Amino acid sequence: MKKIMIMMAIIAIAGTKLTFAQSKTDAAFNQLLTAYYDVKNALATDKKDVAAEKVKVLSAKVDAIPHKDLPATQHTLWMEQAKMIKAKATELAAGKDIKMQRKSFEGISSAMIKTVRNIRFNNSPVYIQHCPMAKASWLNEKESIENPYYGSMMFDCGDVSETIKSK
Numbered sequence: 001m002k003k004i005m006i007m008m009a010i011i012a013i014a015g016t017k018l019t020f021a022q023s024k025t026d027a028a029f030n031q032l033l034t035a036y037y038d039v040k041n042a043l044a045t046d047k048k049d050v051a052a053e054k055v056k057v058l059s060a061k062v063d064a065i066p067h068k069d070l071p072a073t074q075h076t077l078w079m080e081q082a083k084m085i086k087a088k089a090t091e092l093a094a095g096k097d098i099k100m101q102r103k104s105f106e107g108i109s110s111a112m113i114k115t116v117r118n119i120r121f122n123n124s125p126v127y128i129q130h131c132p133m134a135k136a137s138w139l140n141e142k143e144s145i146e147n148p149y150y151g152s153m154m155f156d157c158g159d160v161s162e163t164i165k166s167k
Contacts, residue, residue: 025069026167029121032061036112037141039092043105043148044155048098051105058108059089074119081111102134102149109138109148116164124166131158 035058042051062082067075088107095101116126116139130137134149143163145156 025066026121026123028061028065029115029119030123032058032065033112033116033122033126033139033141035061036108036139039105039108040138040140040148041146043098043102044146044151046098046151048095048101051098051101052093052095055089055092055108059086059093062086062089070119077118078115081115084108084111098151105138105148106134106136109136112139113137120164120167122164122166126164127160128162128164129158130161133157137161 035054038054039051039058042048042054062085065078065082067078067082070078085108088104088111092101092104092108095104113128116122124141125143127140127143128137129140129145129147131147131149131154133154134147136149138148140146143160145158145160147155147157150157
């Protein structure tokens with residue numbers, strides 16, 4: 001009986017540790033998502049200088065992900081996407097004009113969409129939106145369209161192509 005109690009205690013502790021690790025990882029991913037939205041919102045409102053600053057925060061949030069806690073397949077996917085996000089974030093920060101920044105944002109968006117679809121960490125709905133003119137997609141925290149690829153020229157151009165429900 002005593003052995004059973006000890007085994008149950010060990011299982012409970014192990015489960016708690018895993019849950020804590022998952023919640024820490026999920027929290028870090030949600031902070032990354034918020035930083036992504038800040039860049040998207042800056043581009044959607046034609047603020048290239050704000051986008052250049054906000055993308056530095058995004059890059060720091062990529063580094064802050066405790067990825068070692070992820071299951072193997074998710075870890076491999078994250079390492080690939082993180083590399084893409086970092087490279088495109090560096091490009092966006094150095095972008096001399098908003099058109100170049102928006103092109104870099106396309107790569108960030110592609111990697112973020114793959115990440116959200118496969119790691120399912122979001123604590124609120126995420127809307128994948130698509131602009132047929134830009135032939136590109138992005139993530140939005142709102143269902144209403146806020147196009148980061150054309151900004152004020154075509155702010156509400158696009159549609160919701162997918163909704164990823166909260167975890």
